[in-house]
Amino acid sequence: MSSAFKAIAAxxxxxxxxxxxxxxxxxxxxxxxxxxxxxxxxxxxSVLKEAGLVHEQKRGQFVIYSIAADNLTNALYGFxxxxxxxxxxxxxxxxxxxxxx
Amino acid sequence: MSSAFKAIAAxxxxxxxxxxxxxxxxxxxxxxxxxxxxxxxxxxxSVLKEAGLVHEQKRGQFVIYSIAADNLTNALYGFxxxxxxxxxxxxxxxxxxxxxx
Numbered sequence: 307m308s309s310a311f312k313a314i315a316a317x318x319x320x321x322x323x324x325x326x327x328x329x330x331x332x333x334x335x336x337x338x339x340x341x342x343x344x345x346x347x348x349x350x351x352s353v354l355k356e357a358g359l360v361h362e363q364k365r366g367q368f369v370i371y372s373i374a375a376d377n378l379t380n381a382l383y384g385f386x387x388x389x390x391x392x393x394x395x396x397x398x399x400x401x402x403x404x405x406x407x
Numbered sequence: 408m409s410s411a412f413k414a415i416a417a418x419x420x421x422x423x424x425x426x427x428x429x430x431x432x433x434x435x436x437x438x439x440x441x442x443x444x445x446x447x448x449x450x451x452x453s454v455l456k457e458a459g460l461v462h463e464q465k466r467g468q469f470v471i472y473s474i475a476a477d478n479l480t481n482a483l484y485g486f487x488x489x490x491x492x493x494x495x496x497x498x499x500x501x502x503x504x505x506x507x508x
Contacts, residue, residue, distance in 0.1 A: 312416050315412050317409050
């Protein structure tokens with residue numbers, strides 16, 4: 307969970323996640339949205355992957371990245387729970403859903 | 408908002424916020440919960456204050472720290488909105504409440 311917070315500390319990584327919220331993308335497609343070189347985007351994607359916030363999938367010659375939204379939301383609702391009754395409620399609901407799976 | 412994410416990237420700062428969720432505390436009271444020297448706690452509190460996540464108030468010879476829960480939750484719900492319909496709903500509600508104030 308700690309690595310999730312480190313991963314979202316960098317603004318470009320939050321923006322990458324924001325783009326991926328719209329659907330899976332290749333590195334090239336993500337890089338086209340930024341004024342940052344593709345190798346830098348790849349590094350940011352590695353950090354997000356290590357933190358469990360994105361999934362990587364090979365499709366032919368391309369690598370497709372998609373957001374691991376559950377890991378992201380679980381980490382943040384868990385953190386928000388002591389400060390916000392609404393987050394606490396959502397965190398409990400999500401825990402129940404996970405147990406029910 | 409960016410500084411809020413940097414502030415919560417460090418585990419000790421997330422723990423400080425967690426303690427402050429229980430109510431305002433002095434540096435000494437916070438330090439007593441940690442195996443970290445008081446000057447380090449003070450530095451973490453400065454970062455949290457700079458990021459707008461804690462309030463500082465002098466009371467006699469003591470400085471009391473309290474959590475700026477609204478700033479914390481607004482930043483995180485705003486970030487979560489693209490990934491989670493529940494967060495989007497809460498973010499909209501909170502924006503309305505702020506406008507109504």
